[in-house]
Amino acid sequence: MASNLTYNLQGDKLSIKFSGELTLYTITTFQKQLQTISFKEVSLIALDLHELAYLDTAAAIFLIKLEEEYNTKSKKTRILCFNEKVLSTLELVKMQKTITNSEIKINDTKGLFLKSSIIKINKFFYGFLLFMEFFGKVSMTQLDYLKSLNNIRYKEIAFELNESAIKAIGIVALTSFLIGVVIAYQSAYQLKLYGANIFIVDMLGISILRELAPLITAIVIAGRSGSAFTAQIGAMKITQELDAMKTMGFDPFTFLVIPRIIALMIAMPLLIFIADIMGIFGGMIVSHIDLGISYELFLDRFREVVDVRHFFIGIIKGPFFAFLIASIGIYRGLIVKNDTQSIGLNTTKSVVESIFAVIVCDALFSIALTNLGI
Amino acid sequence: MSIISVRDIHTQFDEKIVHKGLNLDINEGEIYGILGPSGCGKTTLLREMVLLQEFTHGNITILDKSLSNISQVNAQSLRRDWGVLFQAGALFSSLSIEENIALPLVEYTDLSLAMINEIVKFKINLVGLKSTDSKLYPSQISGGMKKKAGLARALAMDPKLLFLDEPTSGLDPISAREFDALILKLRDMLGLTVVMVSHDLRSIYDTLDRVAIIDEMKIAYEGTLSDVATSSSDFVKIFFK
Numbered sequence: 267m268a269s270n271l272t273y274n275l276q277g278d279k280l281s282i283k284f285s286g287e288l289t290l291y292t293i294t295t296f297q298k299q300l301q302t303i304s305f306k307e308v309s310l311i312a313l314d315l316h317e318l319a320y321l322d323t324a325a326a327i328f329l330i331k332l333e334e335e336y337n338t339k340s341k342k343t344r345i346l347c348f349n350e351k352v353l354s355t356l357e358l359v360k361m362q363k364t365i366t367n368s369e370i371k372i373n374d375t376k377g378l379f380l381k382s383s384i385i386k387i388n389k390f391f392y393g394f395l396l397f398m399e400f401f402g403k404v405s406m407t408q409l410d411y412l413k414s415l416n417n418i419r420y421k422e423i424a425f426e427l428n429e430s431a432i433k434a435i436g437i438v439a440l441t442s443f444l445i446g447v448v449i450a451y452q453s454a455y456q457l458k459l460y461g462a463n464i465f466i467v468d469m470l471g472i473s474i475l476r477e478l479a480p481l482i483t484a485i486v487i488a489g490r491s492g493s494a495f496t497a498q499i500g501a502m503k504i505t506q507e508l509d510a511m512k513t514m515g516f517d518p519f520t521f522l523v524i525p526r527i528i529a530l531m532i533a534m535p536l537l538i539f540i541a542d543i544m545g546i547f548g549g550m551i552v553s554h555i556d557l558g559i560s561y562e563l564f565l566d567r568f569r570e571v572v573d574v575r576h577f578f579i580g581i582i583k584g585p586f587f588a589f590l591i592a593s594i595g596i597y598r599g600l601i602v603k604n605d606t607q608s609i610g611l612n613t614t615k616s617v618v619e620s621i622f623a624v625i626v627c628d629a630l631f632s633i634a635l636t637n638l639g640i
Numbered sequence: 641m642s643i644i645s646v647r648d649i650h651t652q653f654d655e656k657i658v659h660k661g662l663n664l665d666i667n668e669g670e671i672y673g674i675l676g677p678s679g680c681g682k683t684t685l686l687r688e689m690v691l692l693q694e695f696t697h698g699n700i701t702i703l704d705k706s707l708s709n710i711s712q713v714n715a716q717s718l719r720r721d722w723g724v725l726f727q728a729g730a731l732f733s734s735l736s737i738e739e740n741i742a743l744p745l746v747e748y749t750d751l752s753l754a755m756i757n758e759i760v761k762f763k764i765n766l767v768g769l770k771s772t773d774s775k776l777y778p779s780q781i782s783g784g785m786k787k788k789a790g791l792a793r794a795l796a797m798d799p800k801l802l803f804l805d806e807p808t809s810g811l812d813p814i815s816a817r818e819f820d821a822l823i824l825k826l827r828d829m830l831g832l833t834v835v836m837v838s839h840d841l842r843s844i845y846d847t848l849d850r851v852a853i854i855d856e857m858k859i860a861y862e863g864t865l866s867d868v869a870t871s872s873s874d875f876v877k878i879f880f881k
Contacts, residue, residue, distance in 0.1 A: 506730035510790075513690045513803075514744055515719030 271296050273303060280308045285317035290324035300332070311336050315347035326359040400597045404527065407519040422525035423532075430491040430526075431533030435540060437490070442482050442541035446474060446548025454556040463557040467564055470549040471572030475580045479541035481628060484587040487534065488620040492595035495526055496616040499599025500609040508600075523596050530592040535584035542580065575640060583631055587624050594620040643668045643801065643833050644689065649698035651684060658684055659695070660857035671827055671834040671847050676854035677875050682837040683805055685854070689835070690724050690803055691715060703800070720748060722801040723794025727809060729786035731778040737789045738764070738774040744796045763792040768822060784815040788822075795826070802826075804836035808843045820846045841879075 269286030280303070284296075313329060315321070321329075329345065336343040347353055411417050450470055457466055499522060502508050511518055546568075553559040559567075598616035602608045644666040651659040658681040666672045674682045687693040689700060691707065700707040703721055705714050731740050741760045745751060751759070764774055767788045778786060787807065794802060807823070808816035820843050827834055838844055844851070845865065853861040853868075853876055860873035868880050 502733070505728065505733065506726045507732055509687075509692050510724065510726055510730035510732070512692055513719060513722070513724040515716050516743075516747065 278309045281312040283314040287320040288325040289322045293328045311343040313345045321352045326355045423529045426529030438537050439544045443544040443548040446545035450549035450552035467567040468571045474545040475576040480580045480583040483537045483541045484624040488591045492591045492620045493613050495595035496599040496613045500602035527592040530588040531585040534588035535581045538584045590623040591620040645701045647699050650696045652696045664852045670849040673848040673851040674837045680854045723799040724803045725790045725794045727805045729790035741793045767792045802832050802834045808840045
């Protein structure tokens with residue numbers, strides 16, 4: 267049933283007549299219509315609901331607000347109605363309104379900036395302390411682990427090695443191969459200008475072995491295993507699996523945390539080694555095609571100019587990066603709260619933070635090693 | 641003889657006070673219920689009993705071991721003496737049902753695999769699961785089955801104490817009554833002491849020997865259900881009317 271609004275102005279009396287069904291679908295049209303009425307000479311307003319067949323609660327709120335609005339403009343407003351159902355709806359809304367009005371407490375917003383920033387700093391500091399606590403627990407459990415070979419959970423470590431190393435070989439190999447190709451291709455163009463073709467070997471050798479292969483591997487692993495750790499452990503926390511483990515006396519640190527960290531620390535150097543091979547291989551192909559350096563010549567030159575220490579520096583970064591990625595990923599998983607949004611948030615944070623930590627760690631390595639003259 | 645005694649427990653999260661001096665005693669061999677309106681801290685109290693959460697002040701003694709400042713060794717031995725069933729079962733999702741039940745046996749005992757298999761089969765039958773279900777993973781079974789499997793896992797080490805967090809919530813009425821009957825049967829057969837948090841009135845009347853009702857941060861009533869009307873708490877009046 268359609269609803270209608272008609273109004274009738276007689277001297278200083280205005281009567282607004284609603285008819286049909288007044289529901290939340292029709293309110294907006296009426297609001298617009300009412301705004302077009304000029305009230306200047308009106309002092310008495312009647313909201314006539316006699317012909318109203320149905321009123322829903324949203325429309326009742328609208329009517330009561332209308333009444334209030336007109337009253338504050340010092341027009342006398344009355345609602346005219348005999349229909350009991352309509353009246354009871356209006357009554358219900360009025361009653362709720364008085365309840366909610368009495369419940370509202372106005373918060374003092376002044377001086378909140380200082381308070382909220384102190385709370386934020388406090389929270390940040392607390393988060394830092396929690397991470398340190400996690401760090402301490404990891405170290406303690408690790409020590410316990412090393413006390414006896416029987417404590418080591420070989421099965422879990424092997425499982426994690428398969429998950430985060432063997433299954434990652436393909437993507438790590440492909441990424442580093444492409445990086446090798448791109449670097450060689452870009453530098454080939456520059457080197458050709460100077461006729462310094464053969465120096466591509468020095469450049470590729472040092473940059474890939476020392477920096478690029480470890481970094482690319484770390485970034486791929488952070489995206490792949492770091493996020494997986496957070497999501498897995500976070501989901502286990504939400505389903506109370508972690509609580510169940512604790513009540514059964516299985517320490518999550520020995521069962522979940524340490525095996526993952528150790529597995530990743532073993533996996534990372536191996537993956538970096540594969541990334542080294544594939545990166546150099548990619549560069550070699552481009553040098554052959556683009557610069558006409560034969561594979562034999564490339565490898566000969568490689569052995570001559572690229573010192574083995576560059577290779578070891580790249581490899582030695584592996585366990586450090588792995589420790590950072592695994593511990594940040596797992597820590598983020600453990601602090602997941604009891605809602606699904608928190609998993610997404612912490613997974614994002616774990617990847618971003620672990621990549622950041624890896625780059626900071628790499629920078630520290632760079633500074634330390636350069637100063638040591640290695 | 642009281643097997644668990646809770647003395648003057650205070651719990652506070654940040655600024656929110658949950659418990660303000662709780663006292664209760666749970667006797668050996670009884671099925672004890674912790675009841676109260678939602679948000680009153682029933683589950684929190686249960687979590688404090690099973691060492692998942694720390695209380696701010698007071699003390700809980702379980703099997704003659706005091707939980708405040710408990711040593712690692714004592715805590716580990718307590719954990720082998722109780723079984724806990726969580727609200728949604730909390731089965732390890734990477735393990736099948738039988739592996740879930742076998743896990744504590746594999747970790748804590750030097751039993752042979754054949755022996756462990758026998759024990760697992762027995763527990764699966766005991767809780768009323770079919771032996772054909774044992775190879776399924778938690779994601780493949782229904783909520784009721786998860787609870788039964790969780791119960792079988794909690795019973796794997798033959799604990800003296802069983803903690804149940806809302807055992808019948810989310811079950812259909814028939815499964816819920818079956819579960820109640822199962823708890824009663826297990827208590828009589830194995831001589832368990834059962835502590836449970838529940839909202840289910842039928843289950844409360846059918847199974848519980850004694851109850852503690854937490855309301856407004858304190859124990860509003862402790863005792864048998866027949867005398868519950870003597871309590872003056874508003875919650876009790878509405879809940880048991």
